[in-house]
Amino acid sequence: MTPGRSAEQAQFTASLHDMLADAGVPAAARNWAAGDRAPGLAVWRTLAALGVTALAVPERDGGLGAGLADVVGACEELGHHAVPGPVAESVAAVPVLLAALPGDAAAGGPAGDLAGGDLGGGAWAAQWLAGLAAGELITTAAMPPWLPWAVDADAAGLVLLAAGDVVRLAAPGARYRSVDPGRSLSEVAGGQVLSRGPAVAAAVTRALDAGALACAAQLLGAGRALLEASVRHAGQRTQFGRPVGAFQAVKHHLADVAIGLEFAGPLLNAAAAALDAGDRHAARDVSAAKVACTDAARRAARTALQVHGAIGYTEEHDLHLWLLKVRALAGAWGSQAEHRARVMAAISVPAGADGAGREPPAGQPPTGQPTAEQPTAEQPPAAQPTAEQPAAEQPPAEQPAVGQAAAGEPAWS
Numbered sequence: 451m452t453p454g455r456s457a458e459q460a461q462f463t464a465s466l467h468d469m470l471a472d473a474g475v476p477a478a479a480r481n482w483a484a485g486d487r488a489p490g491l492a493v494w495r496t497l498a499a500l501g502v503t504a505l506a507v508p509e510r511d512g513g514l515g516a517g518l519a520d521v522v523g524a525c526e527e528l529g530h531h532a533v534p535g536p537v538a539e540s541v542a543a544v545p546v547l548l549a550a551l552p553g554d555a556a557a558g559g560p561a562g563d564l565a566g567g568d569l570g571g572g573a574w575a576a577q578w579l580a581g582l583a584a585g586e587l588i589t590t591a592a593m594p595p596w597l598p599w600a601v602d603a604d605a606a607g608l609v610l611l612a613a614g615d616v617v618r619l620a621a622p623g624a625r626y627r628s629v630d631p632g633r634s635l636s637e638v639a640g641g642q643v644l645s646r647g648p649a650v651a652a653a654v655t656r657a658l659d660a661g662a663l664a665c666a667a668q669l670l671g672a673g674r675a676l677l678e679a680s681v682r683h684a685g686q687r688t689q690f691g692r693p694v695g696a697f698q699a700v701k702h703h704l705a706d707v708a709i710g711l712e713f714a715g716p717l718l719n720a721a722a723a724a725l726d727a728g729d730r731h732a733a734r735d736v737s738a739a740k741v742a743c744t745d746a747a748r749r750a751a752r753t754a755l756q757v758h759g760a761i762g763y764t765e766e767h768d769l770h771l772w773l774l775k776v777r778a779l780a781g782a783w784g785s786q787a788e789h790r791a792r793v794m795a796a797i798s799v800p801a802g803a804d805g806a807g808r809e810p811p812a813g814q815p816p817t818g819q820p821t822a823e824q825p826t827a828e829q830p831p832a833a834q835p836t837a838e839q840p841a842a843e844q845p846p847a848e849q850p851a852v853g854q855a856a857a858g859e860p861a862w863s
Contacts, residue, residue, distance in 0.1 A: 470531040476771055737793045
């Protein structure tokens, strides 16, 4: 059982693991990358049947009303199996956002619901939440500056733009490739205002933290998958008449990966509990979890690539599904520099000082220089920042914009 999780949560994630292991997710992810959404959407329907898409939806709207501890447990398994699609957005951030929006802040429902149906007043939120719970709707969102692009907008039935104290319907625009072939990044144009006001700003902040936490959980799950694949390969590959896993140097690398993953897990669970409880340090804890899970997943990816040798570079081997997933998610929902800055701001304010104990709002790092998952080479030169190139032994990577990487934060560490 994962520390910090109940027996019921462990049983649920074990059932989810068994289902995904039999669902042919690697093949679905390859088809998703090739533009064939049908196998991936079939996986999403199976997730809905297990209640995954209903976890963050309130009971009044047909959901399970589960806490974020349940959500991150599910997202960890989705990362463990490299499930394609806007996982953090559709399973965590958007349902949290819609559920937290004040009913009296609605600026009138849209004339035409993107999920189908004619809505009026505040009914749009309830209907979309019901669609999420039933698995009839996949959603995505842009939440600048952390999320300037919407992920997999072409596969979503609902696209939102949430910034500051305003939530709008959005329409996807120009589409760019991600370093992860199973993801696409789309510009969005804001349309009708759905809700605005101070209470909406608080809802957006909570949704950003929930999304960052779900992303961290995916990274932790992907790191686990990479460690398991590395251990299997090290036990099967022989050199000098012995499995390579018998050599001390390989053992030490794998042990370092295992330790990093084990240390990141409790931070993830603690952050989920803090966010559920409305703890004043929840934002700090979310950022600490995102940093730890990203670092652990990156270490797992680097080690897996080294242990697998030349086959780790090939698209024919499934390993690349997790390697590139880690590269994409590491820069999504806030960079390492942003989250480290948020933790530092939370722990360095003197007691009793103005603003003591307050973390910067999600998506507003102290540096004032947001970074985000970046599209790769297909963007117009003047429209998007260029991406820093990885070192020779690394696969292509989504990198922070030029001038945004923090000192001492390597591209693959």
